[in-house]
Amino acid sequence: MSLRLTGITLTYPDGDTRLTALDQVSLEVPKGSLTAVVGPSGSGKSSLLAVAATLIAPDTGTVTVDGQTTTALTRGELTELRGHKIGIVFQQPNLLPSLTAAEQLQVMAQIDGRKPRTAHTRAMELLDAVGLVDQAGRRPHQLSGGQRQRVNIARALMNDPAVLLVDEPTSALDHERGAAVLGLITRLTHQRATATVLVTHDRSHLTAVDQIAEVHDGRLRLPTANGRPARSARTGSTSPE
Amino acid sequence: MFVAWRELKFAKGRFALMGTVIVLITLLVGLLSGLTAGLARQNISAITGLPAGKIAFQAPHGGQDLSYANSTVTEAQWRQWSEAPGVESAEPLGITTTSATAGDRSTGVSVFGVEPGSRLAPDSNRIFGSAVVLSTAAADGLGVQAGDSLTLAGRQLKVAAVEGDAHFSHTPVIWTSLDTWRKSAPPTGDGRGPRATVIALNTTVRADVAATDHRAGTKTVSTGDSLSAIGSYTSENRSLQLMRGFLFAISALVIGAFFTVWTIQRSSDVAVLKALGASTAGLLTDALGQALVLLVGGTLTGTGVAVALGALVSGSAVPFLLTPAIVLMPAVVIVLLGALGAALSIRRIVSVDPLTALGSAR
Numbered sequence: 001m002s003l004r005l006t007g008i009t010l011t012y013p014d015g016d017t018r019l020t021a022l023d024q025v026s027l028e029v030p031k032g033s034l035t036a037v038v039g040p041s042g043s044g045k046s047s048l049l050a051v052a053a054t055l056i057a058p059d060t061g062t063v064t065v066d067g068q069t070t071t072a073l074t075r076g077e078l079t080e081l082r083g084h085k086i087g088i089v090f091q092q093p094n095l096l097p098s099l100t101a102a103e104q105l106q107v108m109a110q111i112d113g114r115k116p117r118t119a120h121t122r123a124m125e126l127l128d129a130v131g132l133v134d135q136a137g138r139r140p141h142q143l144s145g146g147q148r149q150r151v152n153i154a155r156a157l158m159n160d161p162a163v164l165l166v167d168e169p170t171s172a173l174d175h176e177r178g179a180a181v182l183g184l185i186t187r188l189t190h191q192r193a194t195a196t197v198l199v200t201h202d203r204s205h206l207t208a209v210d211q212i213a214e215v216h217d218g219r220l221r222l223p224t225a226n227g228r229p230a231r232s233a234r235t236g237s238t239s240p241e
Numbered sequence: 242m243f244v245a246w247r248e249l250k251f252a253k254g255r256f257a258l259m260g261t262v263i264v265l266i267t268l269l270v271g272l273l274s275g276l277t278a279g280l281a282r283q284n285i286s287a288i289t290g291l292p293a294g295k296i297a298f299q300a301p302h303g304g305q306d307l308s309y310a311n312s313t314v315t316e317a318q319w320r321q322w323s324e325a326p327g328v329e330s331a332e333p334l335g336i337t338t339t340s341a342t343a344g345d346r347s348t349g350v351s352v353f354g355v356e357p358g359s360r361l362a363p364d365s366n367r368i369f370g371s372a373v374v375l376s377t378a379a380a381d382g383l384g385v386q387a388g389d390s391l392t393l394a395g396r397q398l399k400v401a402a403v404e405g406d407a408h409f410s411h412t413p414v415i416w417t418s419l420d421t422w423r424k425s426a427p428p429t430g431d432g433r434g435p436r437a438t439v440i441a442l443n444t445t446v447r448a449d450v451a452a453t454d455h456r457a458g459t460k461t462v463s464t465g466d467s468l469s470a471i472g473s474y475t476s477e478n479r480s481l482q483l484m485r486g487f488l489f490a491i492s493a494l495v496i497g498a499f500f501t502v503w504t505i506q507r508s509s510d511v512a513v514l515k516a517l518g519a520s521t522a523g524l525l526t527d528a529l530g531q532a533l534v535l536l537v538g539g540t541l542t543g544t545g546v547a548v549a550l551g552a553l554v555s556g557s558a559v560p561f562l563l564t565p566a567i568v569l570m571p572a573v574v575i576v577l578l579g580a581l582g583a584a585l586s587i588r589r590i591v592s593v594d595p596l597t598a599l600g601s602a603r
Contacts, residue, residue: 046599049599050596050599053516053599055516055595055596055598055599056596076520076521079515079518079519079520079521080518080520081518082516082517082518083517083518083519084518086518088516088517088598088599090513090516090598090599091599094509094513094598096244096510096513096514097251097510098244098247098248098250098251098252099244099247103243103247106243107243107244107514107517108517108518110243111514111517111518111519111520111523112518139251155517159518167599
């Protein structure tokens with residue numbers, strides 16, 4: 001299992017009380033599968049993603065990434081884990097304005113300690129995979145919204161992550177471009193065998209996902225079938241709805 | 242430095258503006274340093290050029306500071322020093338500031354009276370009777386050369402040689418015999434007249450300086466420490482050093498302010514890099530490296546311009562002195578203080594939360 005969340009509870013301070021963002025959430029995402037986490041705004045989807053990305057420590061529960069439990073890791077070790085094993089596709093592309101499309105990817109190789117020449121080859125290969133090899137020398141302001149999002153996806157895959165976390169990738173795109181980006185994420189998940197978690201509030205593009213988990217008020221509902229036998233988000237085993 | 246180099250190239254305007262500020266501050270500090278050194282040389286070169294390790298002054302009364310202007314040593318004091326054990330040489334040196342005239346030209350000079358053959362003066366074997374040795378600036382000021390005559394304190398003197406570039410208290414030096422000097426020196430109250438202003442000493446470790454000072458009624462300090470007894474040097478040097486200090490502080494503040502704003506501007510980029518797995522140590526090194534590139538580039542350019550301008554004015558009447566130490570020291574200080582200012586401002590990188598890169602979290 002590439003990503004396993006077990007009994008995750010996360011609370012935030014809210015005045016004199018604490019607000020429960022996640023309540024005993026468990027989720028398992030196997031290698032090479034795409035899990036969509038859906039739910040209304042404020043339901044806890046992004047909190048779930050932040051916990052899975054090791055950007056925030058839960059009050060209780062454990063996160064296991066590619067067999068490594070993160071509970072006891074230091075902040076530095078978590079950062080290193082993110083660099084090597086977790087790819088994050090941000091809601092806004094969050095590309096660095098001073099870097100070209102190829103350099104956005106190469107900076108990941110710097111983080112990974114890879115040689116520049118290898119990094120360039122790998123970056124061009126990934127840009128080719130997302131259909132942007134001819135835009136490699138362009139900076140973010142010279143790219144369209146869809147192109148920026150594709151660079152964002154390619155960047156997340158640069159270090160061959162075991163886990164790919166995708167945060168609302170279509171929120172700034174029109175329907176056609178959104179569908180294209182989700183198609184790309186699905187294809188790359190299967191091609192590169194990543195355990196992909198896709199957070200979205202838009203159910204219209206979820207035809208190709210392997211399982212759908214629904215979050216409401218911090219609780220994860222049992223996964224729903226998606227036109228095929230669904231695997232349990234809790235157990236990863238095949239189960240009827 | 243992967244991101245840092247690219248930011249330097251991408252945000253050319255901002256970094257060029259800051260680089261220009263560093264160049265101008267370095268130029269200002271460099272020129273001020275050259276001027277400070279040049280003015281200091283005009284104040285003290287005659288003393289620092291003396292082949293003496295210590296200077297004995299008349300012991301000041303009533304808590305007064307040592308002063309070349311107020312000191313007069315007597316024959317008896319000189320004898321006590323010359324006969325003291327461990328004293329290799331004790332040579333009387335008279336110093337008076339007055340004016341000299343040659344033809345229709347007149348200039349302020351410092352008269353340094355020495356014994357004929359003394360090691361204290363250049364060409365001292367030619368100093369006897371009315372024969373004097375002029376420093377180059379004194380000869381230029383009076384428009385005379387070897388063999389010409391000049392008038393000093395109403396006495397006609399003959400220029401035996403023109404040698405060296407000694408200055409004292411912003412006036413060029415004329416080396417005379419002690420007899421000639423005494424005639425231009427102010428009288429003292431002990432009835433025996435001044436032997437000299439101070440005694441230039443070379444001592445060995447056997448010399449008991451404190452005991453001899455006590456017996457002779459003198460106060461002895463090293464030649465370097467005696468510079469504070471030149472009133473004009475102390476006040477002038479303090480003011481200029483204070484200005485330099487303020488410029489150093491301003492440069493650190495300006496550089497710190499720039500990098501504070503710059504770091505705040507790129508906080509979101511830092512959050513993204515942290516979220517993607519970049520270590521805080523790596524990001525700090527990157528940011529500090531960026532600051533150092535800017536600082537070193539700016540200070541080298543500023544120093545280069547200061548050297549060029551200094552070379553242009555060093556032959557003129559402007560007292561400007563260029564040496565590697567004078568040129569490089571301010572540059573090194575600006576780089577160090579600027580790096581400190583930058584380090585204090587970029588430390589906020591530590592507190593950037595990578596969670597903010599996930600815009601919709603919380």
